[in-house]
Amino acid sequence: MESLTATSGAGVLLDLCGVLMLLCAFACLGSKLFNRYLTYYGAQSWLLAIACGVVAYNFGRVELWVLAVLTLAVKGIGIPAAARRLLIERLELQRDVAISTGLSTAIILGGALTAFSYLVIRPQLLPTGLVAAAVIPLSTAMILLGCEVMVVRRHTVAQLIGWLLVENGVFLGAITLVATFPFIVEAGVFLDIVAGVLIMVVFVSGLARQLAEASSAELRELRG
Amino acid sequence: MTTLVILLTLLPLATTLAAIGGAQARVAGYLAIAAGCGAVGLSIWLLFWIAGHRVLSSLSGFVYVDGLSAFFLFTVAVVVLLSSLGSAAYLRVQEISGELSSVQVRMYFGFFGGFASLMLASLSTGNLGMLFVLIEASTLASAALVGLEAQASSLEAAWKYIIISSLGVTIALVGTMFLFYSGTGLPLTDNLRLTWPYLFQHASELAHPALKLAFLLSVVGYGTKVGLAPMHTWLPDAHSEAPSPTSAMLSAALLNTGMYAIIRFLAIARIGLGTHYVQVVMLSFGFASVLIGVLFLVTTINFKRLFAYSSVEHMGIIAIALGFGGQLGLYGAMLHTLNHAIGKAVLFLTSGDVVLGYRTREATKVRGLLTTLPLTGTVLMLATFSILGSPPFGLFLSELTILRAGFAHGGLWLPLALLLLLVIAFVAFARRTMPMILGEPDIRSQVLRPYVAGEQRVLAALPIVAGIAALLVLGLWIPAGLHTMILESIGALG
Numbered sequence: 001m002e003s004l005t006a007t008s009g010a011g012v013l014l015d016l017c018g019v020l021m022l023l024c025a026f027a028c029l030g031s032k033l034f035n036r037y038l039t040y041y042g043a044q045s046w047l048l049a050i051a052c053g054v055v056a057y058n059f060g061r062v063e064l065w066v067l068a069v070l071t072l073a074v075k076g077i078g079i080p081a082a083a084r085r086l087l088i089e090r091l092e093l094q095r096d097v098a099i100s101t102g103l104s105t106a107i108i109l110g111g112a113l114t115a116f117s118y119l120v121i122r123p124q125l126l127p128t129g130l131v132a133a134a135v136i137p138l139s140t141a142m143i144l145l146g147c148e149v150m151v152v153r154r155h156t157v158a159q160l161i162g163w164l165l166v167e168n169g170v171f172l173g174a175i176t177l178v179a180t181f182p183f184i185v186e187a188g189v190f191l192d193i194v195a196g197v198l199i200m201v202v203f204v205s206g207l208a209r210q211l212a213e214a215s216s217a218e219l220r221e222l223r224g
Numbered sequence: 225m226t227t228l229v230i231l232l233t234l235l236p237l238a239t240t241l242a243a244i245g246g247a248q249a250r251v252a253g254y255l256a257i258a259a260g261c262g263a264v265g266l267s268i269w270l271l272f273w274i275a276g277h278r279v280l281s282s283l284s285g286f287v288y289v290d291g292l293s294a295f296f297l298f299t300v301a302v303v304v305l306l307s308s309l310g311s312a313a314y315l316r317v318q319e320i321s322g323e324l325s326s327v328q329v330r331m332y333f334g335f336f337g338g339f340a341s342l343m344l345a346s347l348s349t350g351n352l353g354m355l356f357v358l359i360e361a362s363t364l365a366s367a368a369l370v371g372l373e374a375q376a377s378s379l380e381a382a383w384k385y386i387i388i389s390s391l392g393v394t395i396a397l398v399g400t401m402f403l404f405y406s407g408t409g410l411p412l413t414d415n416l417r418l419t420w421p422y423l424f425q426h427a428s429e430l431a432h433p434a435l436k437l438a439f440l441l442s443v444v445g446y447g448t449k450v451g452l453a454p455m456h457t458w459l460p461d462a463h464s465e466a467p468s469p470t471s472a473m474l475s476a477a478l479l480n481t482g483m484y485a486i487i488r489f490l491a492i493a494r495i496g497l498g499t500h501y502v503q504v505v506m507l508s509f510g511f512a513s514v515l516i517g518v519l520f521l522v523t524t525i526n527f528k529r530l531f532a533y534s535s536v537e538h539m540g541i542i543a544i545a546l547g548f549g550g551q552l553g554l555y556g557a558m559l560h561t562l563n564h565a566i567g568k569a570v571l572f573l574t575s576g577d578v579v580l581g582y583r584t585r586e587a588t589k590v591r592g593l594l595t596t597l598p599l600t601g602t603v604l605m606l607a608t609f610s611i612l613g614s615p616p617f618g619l620f621l622s623e624l625t626i627l628r629a630g631f632a633h634g635g636l637w638l639p640l641a642l643l644l645l646l647v648i649a650f651v652a653f654a655r656r657t658m659p660m661i662l663g664e665p666d667i668r669s670q671v672l673r674p675y676v677a678g679e680q681r682v683l684a685a686l687p688i689v690a691g692i693a694a695l696l697v698l699g700l701w702i703p704a705g706l707h708t709m710i711l712e713s714i715g716a717l718g
Contacts, residue, residue, distance in 0.1 A: 125433040143398070150391075156383065163387055170394055178401050180414045183353030187397055190360045194390045197364060201371070201386065205379040 004131045004176075010058045011131035017051035018138040018172060022114070025145040025165050029110050030103055034093040037161045038080045041168075045075035048168050055175045063185045064175065070185070071171070074192045079164065079199070086203045087157050098154040106152050113148060114141040126177075135176040142169030156202050163198065167191050225273060226282040229289055232266040232297070233345040235259045236304065239337030243330045249319040252333035253312025253683075259337070260305030263344065267301040270294050271709055279716075281350060285419035288350025291712030295558060296347045296484045298709070299565050303476040304340045306566070306687040310469040310573040311336060313675060313684035317580055318467075320676075324373070332372055332467065339365040339473065343481045350420045352400050355485055356393065359449065363389045366478060369470040370462045381458075381465035388458040392448020399441030399489070406434035406496075420488055424718070427495035436501065439493035442486065443505055449482030452509045452543060453516035456536045460520070463532035464585060468576025471528060475535045475572060476565040483542060483561065490546060491717040499549055506547030507638065513540025518645050521652040527578070527587040530656055531571050534611060537649055538564045544642060545626040548633045554714045556625035562706075563618035563698060567611045570691035574604045577684060578660075580674035587656045592665030597674070601661050603688045608657045610695045612650045618698030 004011040024044035028037055049072040056064030087093060099106070117140035126133040146169060149162030174184055239256040247255065271294050274280070280289040289297070315332055318324040324332070342365055346358035363386060371382030400418070407417045407430055416422045423430070448455040463471045494502050517537030524530045538560070545557035577600040582590050593601030610617030623646065630639030665671070675681045698706075 122433070125437065147391075150387075159387060163391060166391060166394060170398055173398065174401055178404050181353070181401055181404055182415050182418055183351075183357060186357050187353070187360075190357055191390070191394065194360065194364065194386065197367070198383070198386060201379060201383050204374075205376065205383065 042080040139173035236340035243334035256308035260308040290716040295713035381461035396445025402438035464528040472572035510543030553629035560622035591663035
């Protein structure tokens with residue numbers, strides 16, 4: 001038994017967490033303030049930690065407890081705090097203006113992507129009755145929304161947030177679909193390291209340019 | 225034997241330890257060369273062992289080497305050796321001229337060792353979860369090399385490289401999870417359900433829709449590391465901004481490691497889904513890559529980017545060969561992997577000499593290499609011909625094999641289209657490099673001797689001369705050992 005049934009208490013809770021996480025992703029997509037991005041991302045990570053805890057409790061798996069605690073500590077607290085300190089405050093970022101589409105267009109596109117993810121995850125793939133059948137489309141939608149954030153926003157910090165949203169989507173899918181996946185903690189740790197490195201790169205390049213903005217709209221030297 | 229494989233993967237870390245311990249370019253360089261020689265020696269030993277025993281599997285599949293991994297281990301080890309020789313010369317010059325601080329030089333060798341070791345490790349594990357972790361880690365190690373010069377453009381390239389590659393590899397992780405899920409119900413423990421040989425054995429019993437998604441996601445995901453279009457966008461930036469010996473490692477070793485991961489998924493999908501689906505996916509990505517690569521070959525002026533787009537093109541050719549399939553297609557793919565690895569390593573190493581001599585990466589500012597830097601010029605000319613697939617070099621033979629496989633399995637039009645694209649690539653690439661080599665040297669441009677000391681000259685010349693000689697040999701004659709080795713690696717795929 002690898003996945004919870006949709007009607008069990010834990011299944012409902014997991015489903016709820018998934019829906020709220022998707023809402024956080026939409027909130028990120030619809031926001032224009034760097035501070036808000038981090039708030040929504042932090043909230044999403046807390047929800048992911050709760051979802052992870054629910055699955056861990058249900059299956060009694062130690063490594064999922066580890067993952068839940070790691071998620072809470074690193075993604076829920078560590079990354080938002082570090083990004084706030086190093087990026088938002090040091091580089092004095094406030095409003096994100098480097099958006100290639102309007103906000104409403106971006107949201108409508110996000111809705112279309114969500115519908116698309118329900119289309120892709122067809123019933124043949126997942127048996128109905130499992131909570132995975134409800135949550136996997138949500139996590140796919142989250143991955144696609146994260147990619148959309150990376151595409152429509154040209155600011156490096158916003159792209160970083162997009163990447164982090166993708167990662168949260170992947171882990172929500174992982175804990176619902178394959179709770180027994182052996183490498184889940186290691187994968188989590190490695191992706192967190194990547195996030196840390198990315199924050200450092202943005203920070204260093206921001207300082208190196210002696211600019212308040214490290215916008216990738218200006219990163220036009222390398223083309224083609 | 226397990227100890228030997230572990231030793232092989234850990235050997236390059238000696239360089240890292242020396243760099244942490246404070247070794248300078250000279251000591252660290254020689255140590256890297258020694259480690260590279262050791263890695264090549266051990267991988268040859270492993271090849272012989274595999275020829276007798278077929279498979280090495282221990283530590284419940286975490287160490288797994290068959291013909292395919294042994295072949296790729298050998299290829300990567302050769303590239304690591306060539307690149308170590310180049311690094312020893314290139315970094316010493318950079319250190320003396322003060323372009324890189326001693327901390328940067330130590331960082332270079334530290335991450336160089338780690339990068340090589342992680343690639344070798346990802347080729348010798350059978351656990352697909354472990355494969356993800358190792359490939360992700362190798363992205364980080366190599367990103368540090370790309371951003372080493374810490375200028376705005378190299379930091380931008382490193383940023384682009386990390387974010388696009390990790391996004392790709394994360395998608396491959398989702399693919400791996402779907403593969404794991406597709407095996408639900410098999411009588412295997414969780415760890416074995418993620419271990420390649422067991423999955424391969426049960427490939428026909430895997431759940432279809434999940435396997436389809438798993439294959440597609442892994443091709444997109446690991447294809448990002450391979451540089452298959454349209455996920456190739458990080459590649460030219462990273463290759464042109466990295467120090468040249470690193471570009472050689474990226475292009476000739478890292479891309480092959482990604483391709484190896486794809487081949488592992490492909491082998492399972494071919495049995496589980498039938499050849500048609502696999503063929504369609506591989507041919508689409510392959511042709512897209514060749515097309516994009518060739519189009520950018522026409523417009524690019526920076527010669528390191530030119531070589532990088534040529535890598536996109538060649539990875540596309542390998543993907544096409546895998547798509548055509550059959551004994552001939554797979555044989556061509558393997559042979560092309562080895563040939564391209566050596567050829568591209570030589571090209572990037574010579575580009576390093578040119579960069580040191582001319583302090584520019586623009587092809588139009590470099591003229592008359594044959595007069596100014598005779599050895600570099602000669603090798604660059606030969607390497608240009610070899611990478612474009614003209615006889616008598618190895619790539620001619622492998623491209624011919626792939627085209628034959630195409631006529632046998634892919635109808636008439638696909639191989640003809642490939643042939644046309646290859647011709648365009650030939651003209652576009654040679655149009656940039658030939659004036660660099662043959663033209664009249666510009667008297668106004670001051671050409672520096674890249675290597676002053678005799679020792680550095682030997683170290684820099686050794687890999688490019690040896691590489692081009694090897695390509696020449698491979699074009700005229702495929703040694704019996706290599707032939708068995710390739711057949712062995714195809715045999716591992718069933």
